[in-house]
Amino acid sequence: MTVSQTITIGVLALQGGVVEHLNLLRRATAQVSPAIEFALTEVRTPDQLARCDALIIPGGESTTMAIVARRLGLLDPLREFVKVQRKPVWGTCAGLVMLAEQASAVKQGGQELVGGLDVRVLRNRFGTQLQSFVAPLELGFLSEEEKEEKGKPAAPFRAVFIRAPVVEEIMAEEEGAGGGKPPVEVLGVYRKGDAEAEGKGDIVAVRQGNVFGTSFHPELTGDVRIHVWWLRQVVDSARHGKSIVQGA
Numbered sequence: 001m002t003v004s005q006t007i008t009i010g011v012l013a014l015q016g017g018v019v020e021h022l023n024l025l026r027r028a029t030a031q032v033s034p035a036i037e038f039a040l041t042e043v044r045t046p047d048q049l050a051r052c053d054a055l056i057i058p059g060g061e062s063t064t065m066a067i068v069a070r071r072l073g074l075l076d077p078l079r080e081f082v083k084v085q086r087k088p089v090w091g092t093c094a095g096l097v098m099l100a101e102q103a104s105a106v107k108q109g110g111q112e113l114v115g116g117l118d119v120r121v122l123r124n125r126f127g128t129q130l131q132s133f134v135a136p137l138e139l140g141f142l143s144e145e146e147k148e149e150k151g152k153p154a155a156p157f158r159a160v161f162i163r164a165p166v167v168e169e170i171m172a173e174e175e176g177a178g179g180g181k182p183p184v185e186v187l188g189v190y191r192k193g194d195a196e197a198e199g200k201g202d203i204v205a206v207r208q209g210n211v212f213g214t215s216f217h218p219e220l221t222g223d224v225r226i227h228v229w230w231l232r233q234v235v236d237s238a239r240h241g242k243s244i245v246q247g248a
């Protein structure tokens with residue numbers, strides 16, 4: 001793909017924070033590069049998905065999303081998009097649950113997942129809607145970005161957690177899907193109180209090749225940095241006609 005072509009970014013629009021992602025994407029695209037044209041689109045059908053170069057799966061309710069995706073014949077096309085075509089995909093909160101290979105604390109009878117990340121997530125780690133909170137997160141990958149441009153580390157990211165999942169286990173390579181997949185990188189850890197002193201914490205941002213997941217909701221903060229960071233990788237991936245590689 002050449003830079004003069006349009007890069008189409010889809011947001012899975014079955015349920016959840018669709019508009020919020022589209023709004024932030026609109027602002028973020030303006031910051032990426034004037035040479036690149038982006039098209040932003042809602043995805044509700046396999047045809048719409050097929051036109052996308054990259055996809056965001058928003059927050060919401062992963063159980064509902066899975067049921068609706070199954071009804072619309074989208075589950076298998078989503079799996080193909082993520083795991084076979086290996087196009088860039090970012091899941092926020094419920095989207096992270098969808099992108100995990102395994103989830104615990106699921107409703108009786110289980111729930112269908114798209115998969116792609118060789119992790120097990122624990123749903124609703126921090127309790128109910130009423131226990132939602134905002135916490136400053138040090139995200140090293142944003143610092144690297146800013147260091148190049150401004151020569152200083154990034155300010156903490158105000159992360160919004162709403163019935164958020166965390167990554168409770170990263171599967172060992174031999175347990176994962178295999179097939180030469182890159183390793184799971186931990187990109188964000190939330191530490192609270194005593195856990196900080198002990199060096200423990202909850203994994204709240206991960207990347208494995210083309211698949212990126214965050215427990216929190218950057219689309220609800222108005223802080224455009226993670227969207228810009230992700231879009232830059234999408235551009236790189238589209239330019240080189242490859243899936244995002246580790247460290248790209």
Ligand SMILES: NC(=O)CC[C@H](N)C(=O)O
Nearest residue numbers: 059060061062093094163
């Ligand atoms: N804010 C959210 O996306 C919540 C996620 C929800 N608890 C789920 O498991 O799907």
